[in-house]
Amino acid sequence: MSDEHIDEISGVSTTGHEWDGIRELNNPLPRWWVITFYVTIVWAIGYTIAYPAWPLLHSATKGVLGYSSRNEVRNELTAAEAAKGKYISAVESKSASEISADDGLREFAIAAGGAAFKVNCVQCHGSGAQGSKGFPNLNDDDWLWGGKAEQIQQTITHGIRFASDPDTRLSDMPAFGDIITADQIAQVSAYVASLSGKVRDASLIQPGAKIFAENCVACHGDNAKGNREFGAPDLTDAIWLYGSGETAIAAQVRAPKQGVMPAWVGRLGEIKVKELAVYVHSLGGGE
Amino acid sequence: MRDKTQLTGLETETVNSAKTRKPLYAARQKIFPKRASGNFRRFKWLVMTITLGIYYLAAWLPWARGPFAPDQAVLLDLANRRFYFFFIEIWPQEFFYVAGLLVMAGVGLFLITSTVGRAWCGYACPQTVWVDLFLVVERAIEGDRNARMKLDAGPWTARKLMLRLSKHTIWLVIGAATGGAWIFYFADAPTLVGELLTGTAAPVAYITIAVLTATTYTFGGLMREQVCTYMCPWPRIQAAMLDESSLTVTYNDWRGEPRSRHAKKVQAAGQSVGDCVDCNACVAVCPMGIDVRDGQQLECITCALCIDACDGVMDKLGKERGLIAYATLSDYNANMMLATAGGSSSINPSLVRTAGGLFSDKVAHFHVSKIFRPRTYVYMGLWSLIGLGLLYSLLTRDRLEVNVLHDRNPQFVTLSDGSIRNGYTVKLLNMIPEPRTIVVTMQGLQGGEMSVVGDDIKAGRSFAIPVEPDRLKTLKVFVRQPADQIHAPAQTFKFRVEDRASFEADEYTATFNAPEPPR
Numbered sequence: 001m002s003d004e005h006i007d008e009i010s011g012v013s014t015t016g017h018e019w020d021g022i023r024e025l026n027n028p029l030p031r032w033w034v035i036t037f038y039v040t041i042v043w044a045i046g047y048t049i050a051y052p053a054w055p056l057l058h059s060a061t062k063g064v065l066g067y068s069s070r071n072e073v074r075n076e077l078t079a080a081e082a083a084k085g086k087y088i089s090a091v092e093s094k095s096a097s098e099i100s101a102d103d104g105l106r107e108f109a110i111a112a113g114g115a116a117f118k119v120n121c122v123q124c125h126g127s128g129a130q131g132s133k134g135f136p137n138l139n140d141d142d143w144l145w146g147g148k149a150e151q152i153q154q155t156i157t158h159g160i161r162f163a164s165d166p167d168t169r170l171s172d173m174p175a176f177g178d179i180i181t182a183d184q185i186a187q188v189s190a191y192v193a194s195l196s197g198k199v200r201d202a203s204l205i206q207p208g209a210k211i212f213a214e215n216c217v218a219c220h221g222d223n224a225k226g227n228r229e230f231g232a233p234d235l236t237d238a239i240w241l242y243g244s245g246e247t248a249i250a251a252q253v254r255a256p257k258q259g260v261m262p263a264w265v266g267r268l269g270e271i272k273v274k275e276l277a278v279y280v281h282s283l284g285g286g287e
Numbered sequence: 288m289r290d291k292t293q294l295t296g297l298e299t300e301t302v303n304s305a306k307t308r309k310p311l312y313a314a315r316q317k318i319f320p321k322r323a324s325g326n327f328r329r330f331k332w333l334v335m336t337i338t339l340g341i342y343y344l345a346a347w348l349p350w351a352r353g354p355f356a357p358d359q360a361v362l363l364d365l366a367n368r369r370f371y372f373f374f375i376e377i378w379p380q381e382f383f384y385v386a387g388l389l390v391m392a393g394v395g396l397f398l399i400t401s402t403v404g405r406a407w408c409g410y411a412c413p414q415t416v417w418v419d420l421f422l423v424v425e426r427a428i429e430g431d432r433n434a435r436m437k438l439d440a441g442p443w444t445a446r447k448l449m450l451r452l453s454k455h456t457i458w459l460v461i462g463a464a465t466g467g468a469w470i471f472y473f474a475d476a477p478t479l480v481g482e483l484l485t486g487t488a489a490p491v492a493y494i495t496i497a498v499l500t501a502t503t504y505t506f507g508g509l510m511r512e513q514v515c516t517y518m519c520p521w522p523r524i525q526a527a528m529l530d531e532s533s534l535t536v537t538y539n540d541w542r543g544e545p546r547s548r549h550a551k552k553v554q555a556a557g558q559s560v561g562d563c564v565d566c567n568a569c570v571a572v573c574p575m576g577i578d579v580r581d582g583q584q585l586e587c588i589t590c591a592l593c594i595d596a597c598d599g600v601m602d603k604l605g606k607e608r609g610l611i612a613y614a615t616l617s618d619y620n621a622n623m624m625l626a627t628a629g630g631s632s633s634i635n636p637s638l639v640r641t642a643g644g645l646f647s648d649k650v651a652h653f654h655v656s657k658i659f660r661p662r663t664y665v666y667m668g669l670w671s672l673i674g675l676g677l678l679y680s681l682l683t684r685d686r687l688e689v690n691v692l693h694d695r696n697p698q699f700v701t702l703s704d705g706s707i708r709n710g711y712t713v714k715l716l717n718m719i720p721e722p723r724t725i726v727v728t729m730q731g732l733q734g735g736e737m738s739v740v741g742d743d744i745k746a747g748r749s750f751a752i753p754v755e756p757d758r759l760k761t762l763k764v765f766v767r768q769p770a771d772q773i774h775a776p777a778q779t780f781k782f783r784v785e786d787r788a789s790f791e792a793d794e795y796t797a798t799f800n801a802p803e804p805p806r
Contacts, residue, residue: 009313025312128696139700139708196705237703238770282740284700284710284765 088271096149096277100286106278113279116272120264129283134242134259139283142239144231145169147287151228153277157270159263160231168263171230176215177254184211189250195224195236199246299567302576303516303586317439318512318576320422321432321568325595334410335419343464346471350374355756356720363473369757375681376757378718387677391670398666400528402658403613404535408521408588414514415588417465417507418574421458428454432571458508459500466499512575516586526585530616532657536589537614538569538580541626544634546580561636562610568600569593569611579611607646618651625649687725687791688716689784698800705770707801713762715784717754723786726751727762731780732799734772738765766799773801 005014014023051063087108099105124135131137145155160169190199191208219232226234302316348360362371370377429435470492482488543563547553553560570578575586579593597611626634694710728749737746740763744750754760778799785792
């Protein structure tokens with residue numbers, strides 16, 4: 001430390017620190033700054049009394065205002081639920097087709113159902129509900145168990161071939177490989193394929209029709225248009241869950257694959273299921 | 288002995304002068320600009336009245352737009368994303384008009400600067416205008432230059448406290464009015480003023496007023512010339528925009544030097560003497576605290592108040608006005624060559640005058656033709672081109688639009704009869720504040736038909752749908768084409784929307800996807 005030195009230009013004394021002729025001015029902190037600083041200290045003391053702050057052995061001081069961030073989240077969630085409340089109660093009290101017919105309610109149900117679909121349904125039906133082999137496309141107009149909003153709701157609620165739900169959609173196509181011969185399978189497959197397209201050997205169609213009449217009409221109907229009571233598919237249309245063409249049909253006749261869908265009401269609740277039904281119904285194939 | 292035409296010289300020290308400039312850490316020296324009077328001062332009052340008038344009052348102008356749009360002439364409705372300017376309504380996607388106007392303002396500033404120098408700084412810049420306004424208040428309360436200097440140097444008496452308190456209070460009120468006027472451009476002004484006074488306005492309104500009050504008070508009242516000198520980038524940019532034909536406020540030392548307070552005495556002694564009597568009137572009025580006689584300086588905002596001050600003195604002395612005047616560098620240089628006999632001697636003002644004491648014919652004066660030179664032609668051309676482009680675009684812009692988003696997941700759906708369906712989100716934009724019925728028609732795609740989700744509309748190839756005023760309507764449209772009509776995996780067709788009442792129409796070319804044929 002050297003002796004007192006006053007800076008010429010500003011008239012301020014220097015701290016005595018000097019680097020290569022550059023001296024440090026000994027300016028005091030501005031008074032407003034110092035006052036603000038002390039105010040923040042006082043404020044901080046009040047703050048730690050008012051709000052949770054001081055750590056204790058197992059918890060922390062609660063603060064006299066009783067604030068808690070968990071409570072705040074809870075309140076916000078309650079408020080959000082309350083805001084949705086009027087829609088939720090409307091969804092609860094109305095049927096799926098009534099919801100579909102109401103512009104505002106439909107919008108709400110589609111948003112809620114769409115979100116639930118993305119979490120629970122995309123694993124099998126695909127993110128665009130487009131399905132894949134063995135998993136139905138929900139955008140189209142071909143419905144195994146019915147395409148009205150209530151029918152869709154019923155399917156989602158109780159599932160398909162879901163053993164633990166007594167009301168589940170149930171049907172069982174026998175494995176015809178054990179019942180009819182391989183030649184007969186080829187004939188009936190050719191007949192079914194001919195209903196919606198061309199076949200390789202037209203001579204098989206005639207005997208195939210006979211076999212169909214004997215074995216298949218009970219479920220698939222006289223005209224092969226299917227039966228939604230049993231989830232029996234329409235065999236005359238362009239949509240094939242397990243593939244089109246004689247070979248794929250023959251495989252399905254011999255040892256049919258049959259899809260299973262869980263019952264969702266236990267997991268999602270009735271309201272969510274209803275919203276899902278409205279969403280699926282809105283995808284373009286709803287009846 | 289004093290000459291009777293001799294004026295009392297002001298004992299003035301130049302605050303900002305290159306000769307006495309101190310390091311930047313030295314405390315700021317206060318500037319006490321004296322009131323000026325004259326043509327430029329009058330012009331500045333006028334500019335100030337107009338600019339402040341526009342700023343404070345424009346939000347209150349009404350403009351009838353019918354029952355479906357606000358009736359405020361200038362309104363930036365951020366909540367609804369609509370911007371209203373008299374007869375123009377802009378949607379967010381049309382914001383390029385504002386960008387275009389800003390580009391025009393930029394080029395316009397180049398044009399102004401290259402012709403009349405820093406006119407923006409001197410007359411129209413908000414900093415200049417508000418500092419001027421704050422100085423009016425300061426003068427009204429504390430008096431003119433000398434009184435203010437005396438008050439500032441004097442001890443803190445009750446009177447000084449009173450004066451200072453009232454000055455700062457009025458400054459804060461002006462600041463609050465400035466912040467207050469700003470927010471009226473963003474909401475319905477009469478409603479907002481009621482909400483403000485009853486304390487029910489949105490918090491952002493109060494915060495905006497507080498912030499703008501603080502900035503106005505600090506910049507206009509406390510910082511003043513420091514904003515221009517240290518904070519603003521424009522003085523630096525403008526230095527590069529000036530050329531030898533740009534008008535700037537110039538001290539014509541070719542007729543002023545050698546300056547003397549005792550002209551007659553010096554003349555009697557046989558020495559040459561210029562017109563400048565060194566009265567320092569130009570220094571006293573300068574709001575930037577500079578001496579214009581030191582030549583072009585970064586600090587000079589060319590407010591021209593020194594011209595008024597000097598002209599007043601010249602009038603009293605019976606000499607020609609214009610010792611300080613707007614002049615171009617080329618004229619100044621020519622006259623300087625004349626006064627210094629081609630640069631061979633020091634300034635001899637008698638060289639620019641005839642024997643009769645009048646200016647010689649060789650003295651260069653500014654001529655309007657100097658404004659028109661290649662550089663300004665380029666600026667003017669660019670400016671008008673952008674302006675005409677914007678105007679054309681504005682007059683021919685669509686007020687009815689259609690935007691289409693093709694569903695991507697799934698891209699297409701095969702239906703039970705083998706036909707293919709594609710989904711589209713169709714957005715109809717009715718951009719006028721009147722309800723309209725829009726007819727949507729599909730063109731192309733043989734055999735294709737539309738259906739609209741949720742609405743009981745018989746769609747087919749064409750349907751009509753009402754759209755609310757000034758709103759966008761989103762439709763989910765399914766388009767279906769029979770299997771036997773599909774001839775390619777990707778076909779294009781058009782959505783055409785029409786308002787049959789006004790013949791407005793728009794089209795969107797969409798793609799229709801179908802499965803690839805099996806290979």
